[in-house]
Amino acid sequence: MKQVLETDGLVCPFPLVEAKDAISGLEIGNELVINFDCTQATEAIPQWAAENGYPVTHFDRVTDASWTITVQKA
Amino acid sequence: MAHLLTERWWNPFATAVVIGIIATIAWPLSAATGRNSGLGITTPSANLTGYLATGDTELIDWGVMLVIGILVGSFIAAKASGEFRIRVRDQATIIKSILGGIGMRVGAAIAGGCTVGNAMVSTAQFEYQGWVATLFMIVGAGVAAKATIKPKQSAAAVPTTESRSA
16 A cells, blocks of 8 residues: 655655654555655655665656655565 | 766765865965955855945955855756756745744854854864854754754645555
8 A cells, every 4th residue: 555745845854754754654565655845855765765674666756856755664 | 977967966975075175276266366265155145235235346256256156056056957946835934944044144143154154164274263163053953953853743644545556
């Protein structure tokens, strides 16, 4: 199952802070789609996922300065 | 080259070295125009505002050009990297940013220089003022981060009916 976390409009580091909070409520194997528009998170979110051993199943730039990343809880 | 400038991720330490080199070159370049000091943001941006208000061209010096260059350069870099878009943050963030900006100005006036002047230039000159200011900037940022960076209770993730895409 997928859950979507909309963080557009939030300044860094809040997309990551919200993602950490949201993923704690997910069951193992479920995915969290994080939509964000602060540049710093393009580095901070994948790094956080890697540190926790969460696979990144999708990562794309939607439009100028807007990204989506899907992290699977593991 | 385009890939390196607009796409590739830069290691923060490599970036710091590049900034260090630029900050060093800034000294002779600034001195060559008759302005004998290093990188600066606060005084030059005050001069820029002063020029806009009074039209006094005496205020336009190397530092003012640097401040304008930072704006133009950041715009070009962001645009070329696909990272430029006008984004409007929520009310609370805007108000906090304005208050933070005013606070930084007051702090810069008290400390005799902004974060750049104290942490980058003054420390490089081995001035004790720069090191004291830098230490307290780190402490202040740490305290503020602890106090303000926490998840909102309301922003829970919404489940979606979208099926998984393997």
